[in-house]
Amino acid sequence: MSDIARLVQALPKAELHLHIEGSLEPELMFELARRNGIEIPFNSVEEIRAAYDFSNLQDFLDVYYVGMNVLITEADFFDLTWAYLQRVDAENVRHVEIFFDPQGHTDRGIAFATVVDGITRALDRAKSELGITSKLILCFLRHLSEEAAFETLEMAKPHLERIDGVGLDSSELGHPPSKFQRVFAAAGELGLLRVAHAGEEGPPEYIHEALDLLKVDRLDHGNRALEDGTLVARLGREQMTLTVCPLSNLRLCGIKRLEDHPLKRMLALGLRATVNSDDPAYFGGYVNDNYIRTAAAIDLSADEIIELAKNSFRGAFLPEAEIERHLAEIDAVVEGVA
């Protein structure tokens, strides 16, 4: 193992940008298709992997929504989530904030409760057996209507004890945050935290809207903020956490080569950037791979890697004392490694 890989493995980390449906590995997709008698347009695990050659976000989403059709029962959602949690436990991830896309399921006739019950059963087991803490974030699909988002928020109401926040994902271009201003306001009144994907493919204006209209507590991606100096200054001043996903950016062609990734520049500009996997089964790497491959490509120093791990806790929706405890753990690990 390289020195970088050893450091990344040793550091306690939080993952703040993970779509649980995007952790569906081809092997499990195949198994669930068989278990549930669902037809998928692939004949083998190799054929599934070969289809993961995307040229933009929409290209990926088209495959992602087909993949999630195999998720039917509470046990399926449990198995999916538990597989992810075991995987990141081995990478020394101590806290996760997981997105789920209820509309991808309820629109296929799956009960909202089936989805939440399966996911939360795995999260509870991770807490008791692995010591991994978690938050759960309901994402609205932005290519669908405001009305559909309100219906989804209504379905969530009996489950608010288990849902910590709302987010906004799916096709960004043509679906600005402003479309969801009212539903985010309603979610805020219910005491939910707010995040949104913005600036992944969309222009800086969408990031301004996420901040000003959706009143987000954290920003997902945010890469295109770098095109707008005023926005960069504001994000730095407010210490807004950006959940950056380098391998996702590469696979969805936001950058041509990982060497072109702006993560180092973001840190140098004083932005609170974090490293995350987004949809690890589709983008070729879990969180540690994102750290290690990016560090090698853009020459991140040990101090920058440590700062990224610290930022993952600073940006987490955890009580201040918990954050401080995780930061102290990182300091202790660094002392030990040094």
Ligand code: HPA
């Ligand atoms: O990377 C993503 N971007 C937008 N929506 C998504 N839904 C799952 N993954 C993504």
Ligand SMILES: [Zn+2]
């Ligand atoms: Zn995402």
